[in-house]
Amino acid sequence: MQLGSLRLQRLPSAHPGIAFAARAAAILIALLVAGVGVAISGMNPFELGGRVISASFGSSFGIEDLCVLVIPLILTGLAVAVGQQIGIWNIGAEGQFYAGAFAASAVGLFVPGPQWMVLILMFGAGFVGGMVWILVPTLARAYANVNELITTLLLNFVATLLVYYVSTGPWRDRSGMANSATPPLSAEVPSFWGIVHWGFPIAIGLAILVAAALAYSRWGYEVRLVGSNPSAARYVGIPVRKHLITVMLLSGGIAGLAGMLEIAGTVHRLQGGISNSFGYLGIMVAVLARGSPIGVIFSGALMAFILNSGIILQTQGLTTSVVLAITGFILFLTAIGDELSYYRVTRERA
Amino acid sequence: MKETENRFVPPAGAAPIIQLQGVAKYFPGVVANEDVDLEVMPGEIHALLGENGAGKSTLMNILTGIYQADAGEIIIDGYQRTFATPLQAIGAGIGMVHQHFKLVQAFTVAENIHLGWSDTPRRASAAVLEGRTAELAEKFNLQVRPGAVVSDLSTGEQQRVEILRVLARQARLLILDEPTAVLTPAEARELFLALREFVSGGNAVIFISHKLDEVMEISDRISILRGGRKIATKQTAECDPHMLANLMVGREIVLADMRTRAPGAAPVSREPVLVLDKVSVVDGGGGRLLDEVSLELRAGEILGIAGVAGNGQRELSQVLTGVRRASSGQVVVGGETLNGANAADFAALGIGHIPEDRLNSGLAPAMSITVNAVMREYARPPVSSGGGYNPRAAQLLAVDIARAADVAIPDFGMPVRNLSGGNQQRLVARREMRIADKVLVAAYPSRGLDVGAINTMLRYIVELRDAGAGVVLISEELEELLNLSDRIAVFYEGRIMGIVQNDNPDIEEIGLLMGGRKKKKAAA
Numbered sequence: 001m002q003l004g005s006l007r008l009q010r011l012p013s014a015h016p017g018i019a020f021a022a023r024a025a026a027i028l029i030a031l032l033v034a035g036v037g038v039a040i041s042g043m044n045p046f047e048l049g050g051r052v053i054s055a056s057f058g059s060s061f062g063i064e065d066l067c068v069l070v071i072p073l074i075l076t077g078l079a080v081a082v083g084q085q086i087g088i089w090n091i092g093a094e095g096q097f098y099a100g101a102f103a104a105s106a107v108g109l110f111v112p113g114p115q116w117m118v119l120i121l122m123f124g125a126g127f128v129g130g131m132v133w134i135l136v137p138t139l140a141r142a143y144a145n146v147n148e149l150i151t152t153l154l155l156n157f158v159a160t161l162l163v164y165y166v167s168t169g170p171w172r173d174r175s176g177m178a179n180s181a182t183p184p185l186s187a188e189v190p191s192f193w194g195i196v197h198w199g200f201p202i203a204i205g206l207a208i209l210v211a212a213a214l215a216y217s218r219w220g221y222e223v224r225l226v227g228s229n230p231s232a233a234r235y236v237g238i239p240v241r242k243h244l245i246t247v248m249l250l251s252g253g254i255a256g257l258a259g260m261l262e263i264a265g266t267v268h269r270l271q272g273g274i275s276n277s278f279g280y281l282g283i284m285v286a287v288l289a290r291g292s293p294i295g296v297i298f299s300g301a302l303m304a305f306i307l308n309s310g311i312i313l314q315t316q317g318l319t320t321s322v323v324l325a326i327t328g329f330i331l332f333l334t335a336i337g338d339e340l341s342y343y344r345v346t347r348e349r350a
Numbered sequence: 351m352k353e354t355e356n357r358f359v360p361p362a363g364a365a366p367i368i369q370l371q372g373v374a375k376y377f378p379g380v381v382a383n384e385d386v387d388l389e390v391m392p393g394e395i396h397a398l399l400g401e402n403g404a405g406k407s408t409l410m411n412i413l414t415g416i417y418q419a420d421a422g423e424i425i426i427d428g429y430q431r432t433f434a435t436p437l438q439a440i441g442a443g444i445g446m447v448h449q450h451f452k453l454v455q456a457f458t459v460a461e462n463i464h465l466g467w468s469d470t471p472r473r474a475s476a477a478v479l480e481g482r483t484a485e486l487a488e489k490f491n492l493q494v495r496p497g498a499v500v501s502d503l504s505t506g507e508q509q510r511v512e513i514l515r516v517l518a519r520q521a522r523l524l525i526l527d528e529p530t531a532v533l534t535p536a537e538a539r540e541l542f543l544a545l546r547e548f549v550s551g552g553n554a555v556i557f558i559s560h561k562l563d564e565v566m567e568i569s570d571r572i573s574i575l576r577g578g579r580k581i582a583t584k585q586t587a588e589c590d591p592h593m594l595a596n597l598m599v600g601r602e603i604v605l606a607d608m609r610t611r612a613p614g615a616a617p618v619s620r621e622p623v624l625v626l627d628k629v630s631v632v633d634g635g636g637g638r639l640l641d642e643v644s645l646e647l648r649a650g651e652i653l654g655i656a657g658v659a660g661n662g663q664r665e666l667s668q669v670l671t672g673v674r675r676a677s678s679g680q681v682v683v684g685g686e687t688l689n690g691a692n693a694a695d696f697a698a699l700g701i702g703h704i705p706e707d708r709l710n711s712g713l714a715p716a717m718s719i720t721v722n723a724v725m726r727e728y729a730r731p732p733v734s735s736g737g738g739y740n741p742r743a744a745q746l747l748a749v750d751i752a753r754a755a756d757v758a759i760p761d762f763g764m765p766v767r768n769l770s771g772g773n774q775q776r777l778v779a780r781r782e783m784r785i786a787d788k789v790l791v792a793a794y795p796s797r798g799l800d801v802g803a804i805n806t807m808l809r810y811i812v813e814l815r816d817a818g819a820g821v822v823l824i825s826e827e828l829e830e831l832l833n834l835s836d837r838i839a840v841f842y843e844g845r846i847m848g849i850v851q852n853d854n855p856d857i858e859e860i861g862l863l864m865g866g867r868k869k870k871k872a873a874a
Contacts, residue, residue, distance in 0.1 A: 221728050221739045225721065229714035235673055235705060236725050237694025 015341070020197040030330040037322075048316060052309045064194040066304050068266055072097070072275075073307075074203040074300035075258035076282025077289060079130075082210060082289035086227040086244060092152025094139065094279025095159035096130035100256025100262045102163055103129025105270035108185030108263075109171060118187040122264055123257070124314040127243035130256015133159060138248040142241050148248070156279065164272035171270065179270035182320030188287045197242075199261035204297055206254065211293040225249055255279060281307075284331055290338075306330070358570035360391035365428060367392050367523050367554045368444070369415070373422035375408050378660055382408040383578045386422070395545060395555045397569035397586070399562075399598055401658070401826070401864075405578035406558050410525055413556075414446045415439035445516030445523040451508050455501040459483060459494050459511050463518055483514075490517045492544060506537035513544070524548065525556045530564055531660065542568050552667045560598075560658045562591040562865035576596055595861030599828060608812050608833050609652075609852070615823045616818030618836070619649035623788050623820045624670070624701075629679035631844075639665040639845040642679065647789065647820040652811065654835030654852070655824040657864055662844035663824045664706055667793040670822060671703040672696030684788060702786030704779055706793040706824075708782060712778045715767035719759055720735060722766040723748035723777060726785045755780040758804075772803035779810050786819050808834060828860065842866045 035045035076093040081094045083090035090096075103125040111118055137151035166182075173183040191197040214220035226233040226243050233240050258278065263270055285303050289295030310323030370388040374381075383405045390396045394829065405607045411417045413424065423430050428558075433439040453462050460479040463486065464470040471478060476497070483496035492510045500508060505757030509529065517523055530538040545555050545568065559565050565572060566586060573583040574597045581597050622868055624647040631640040640662050647653050655663055668674035669681060672693040681688050683699050697703075705712040713722050724733050724744045732743040745762050752759050755776040757769070766774060782790060792811060796804040813836065815821050825831050832839050832855060839849045841861035847863040849858070862868070 099842070216739055217737050218734050218739050219737065224717065225714055225725070228717045229710070231711040232714045232725070235693060235703070235711045237672065237692045237799055239692075239696060340871065 010234040012316045019341040022287045022341040024338040026333035030333050032327040034326045052312050055312045064196050066308055067200050070300050070304040071203045072258045072262050072278040073285055073303050076278050077285030077296040077300050078207050078257050078328050079251045079255035080282045080286035080290045081296050086223050089149050090251045091149055092219055093157050093282045095156035096133045096252045096255035097259035097275050098159035098163045099133035100126035100129040101259030104260035115187045126256045126260020127253040130252040134252030140305055142244050167271045181269045184269050188268055197265035199265040207293045207297050369425040371423045373419045376420050381578050382847050388579045390554045392552045393549050394570040395557055397565040397572045400575035404575040406575055439845040440519050443522035445521035447512040451512050453500045459498050460496040463515050464572045486518045506533050522553045527558045553714045557737040562594050562867050563727055591867045596858050599861035610737045612816050615816035616650040622646035623649045625682040627680040629676045632677040632750050649820050650818050651836045652815050652821040652823055654831035654838040656831050656838050657841035661841045665792050670791045689843050700787035702782030702790045704782050704795050708778050713766050716765050718763045719766050720745045720762045723751045751780050772799050783814055789820045790814055791822045
């Protein structure tokens with residue numbers, strides 16, 4: 001038999017099946033490499049893996065933990081993905097998360113009234129807080145074409161430090177031992193299953209709502225067109241600037257809502273470092289989902305599983321940096337897999 | 351000031367600075383240059399004249415080492431030379447200043463002058479570079495500010511930096527591509543003085559232009575290219591603009607008259623369907639891209655827009671379709687004055703637009719064929735009702751449009767960039783024709799297409815005219831304009847130089863108008 005020469009051919013679009021297989025392979029290879037690393041350092045990777053699986057899915061507590069963890073990841077991922085629809089990189093979901101948490105805490109701490117009313121006000125404050133935090137980058141981008149990558153990123157540090165300041169300073173809990181957090185908030189998002197609160201269905205519902213609006217509304221059509229080619233949108237007469245502003249504000253609002261749900265549903269008080277980098281992880285979630293709002297639900301779940309595994313592995317003596325390395329490796333391989341799924345190997349008879 | 355009212359005589363016994371013999375360059379399916387002989391003598395300014403696509407740029411790219419000739423020889427100082435790279439051409443003393451400057455905007459003048467130059471000292475402070483630049487500027491008598499950042503300079507100053515950059519590398523032959531296109535008249539005069547001084551030292555200039563007056567003013571000899579071949583080289587003193595226009599445009603235009611109406615076609619209306627009244631467009635720097643343009647378009651007629659590209663055609667098509675607002679003047683459609691309207695309003699009134707750059711402004715290349723096909727009708731039923739968008743109805747409409755355009759599409763979800771250029775253009779044309787009840791503005795509809803696709807496009811346009819729409823056809827193909835248009839308006843530097851009835855057209859007159867000259871009898 002004669003061997004033909006192999007040739008690499010780039011296809012104009014990737015076949016969905018192949019793209020999916022490439023992603024699955026990327027995750028498998030990353031786990032394999034991690035397993036080898038763990039084995040070299042003298043631990044049994046299969047035993048560790050088994051422990052992670054059983055701790056995550058073996059009990060309702062494990063699943064509850066995952067569900068709570070997935071809420072902020074879906075929402076910050078959604079915030080970034082919405083921005084991508086119109087060609088914006090919102091690197092500031094972290095800051096908007098803090099701003100939303102801050103604004104909702106202010107309501108929860110200082111506004112008197114019945115629980116339900118305070119809670120509704122907290123929802124509003126969380127969303128508006130996120131919008132306010134992205135307002136200046138939005139206007140700078142829309143009217144002066146200032147790159148939003150830098151402006152949104154820099155405001156993260158401001159928001160993080162602001163929350164540290166109020167939670168250890170003026171809003172500090174003076175009643176008891178916790179002096180690096182505020183007192184408990186007067187209202188909370190109720191739970192419906194163990195520790196899982198209503199933020200879970202809200203996050204998934206919001207992702208579905210955004211996806212539907214993009215696919216089945218005139219607004220969505222216009223936003224997608226602006227994101228894909230602003231000059232074509234201008235040529236058709238679509239108000240590019242108006243859409244840019246609304247979509248960026250929506251993105252900030254969703255990230256703010258993530259912060260609000262985190263303090264009102266999970267932590268119940270405001271403290272520094274409350275975000276656990278959810279804003280930055282949201283960027284990874286959105287990239288893994290290729291900017292698709294529905295995809296964010298799944299990549300958010302994957303990210304939650306990885307983070308949760310990290311927490312479990314720490315109890316087994318592995319450091320967080322190992323877990324971060326595995327996360328990074330998965331993303332890296334996914335990016336390669338995405339690119340490779342555009343190629344096909346063909347054989348030419350020599 | 352001009353010393354060359356009489357014949358240009360090269361210094362006695364001087365050899366040509368550069369000599370081309372039988373140079374040819376072929377691209378797939380196109381003869382860009384063939385059998386070109388050219389001789390440039392020391393001390394002369396040699397103009398190169400020709401329409402768009404006549405082969406001027408290709409020839410100069412061969413001379414500067416960007417392309418390699420497929421046949422023929424380049425002879426410098428008696429030796430045959432080949433340039434594999436632009437650096438080798440610069441080494442041989444050939445430098446070019448392109449129409450679009452190749453300067454690093456964020457660098458200073460001195461840094462740009464010294465960039466990629468073997469004479470640049472290895473360890474140089476800003477002060478040293480600026481000192482060297484100041485010396486060079488003085489030596490070549492070109493005023494530049496060595497410490498200024500390029501992005502802060504006017505276009506005229508940037509051009510001086512480009513020229514200085516070339517001269518600093520000991521160029522003996524300076525090639526300038528449409529150098530006055532970006533200059534004010536005062537800056538152009540300064541440039542001419544500098545060029546005269548440069549050639550008086552035994553150097554030479556090749557001056558590419560389509561402006562007849564300035565070619566007459568600055569050059570010693572003129573070579574005319576047409577269709578990739580050199581038609582003639584003349585002493586400027588023996589030329590007049592009429593003769594040059596004739597040579598440039600040529601007479602062997604194939605007329606395939608498409609102006610006769612099919613029986614039952616809509617007649618040309620008496621009332622204009624679209625009127626421009628003293629419309630001007632001013633750019634950020636105060637330059638007039640359109641200068642008090644007034645014209646009337648009637649239903650059922652094709653108005654051709656002739657002119658060398660870059661003389662206001664882009665802005666004209668944008669103003670006619672609402673993509674850009676006029677700085678002053680009025681656009682009136684069907685009796686209604688449209689000030690402050692946007693492109694969507696224009697489209698709703700029945701104005702279609704085949705844009706100049708279809709892939710970048712008429713389509714979203716990465717989006718599906720369906721999304722692209724419904725771009726004009728997504729906001730009305732059946733695709734939209736209320737605020738909703740119905741993907742299924744959108745696809746049905748896309749299928750309709752593709753069928754009318756005669757484009758076979760396997761998958762309407764695939765990105766539109768996967769289609770061939772001809773299919774994209776047909777799709778855009780059909781999409782626009784559906785909404786163009788009143789007017790179609792077609793900018794360079796046949797650009798980049800093969801002969802078959804061009805014929806289809808032109809047939810579409812005639813079809814629309816017969817259906818009673820007014821068509822504005824912008825083209826750089828004079829042949830196309832003569833075959834289709836009822837009238838031809840010639841643009842030059844944002845103005846209408848003249849409007850010619852296309853019943854017994856005077857091609858020479860059109861050529862003169864394109865070069866910025868009015869025919870004498872027209873003035874009388």
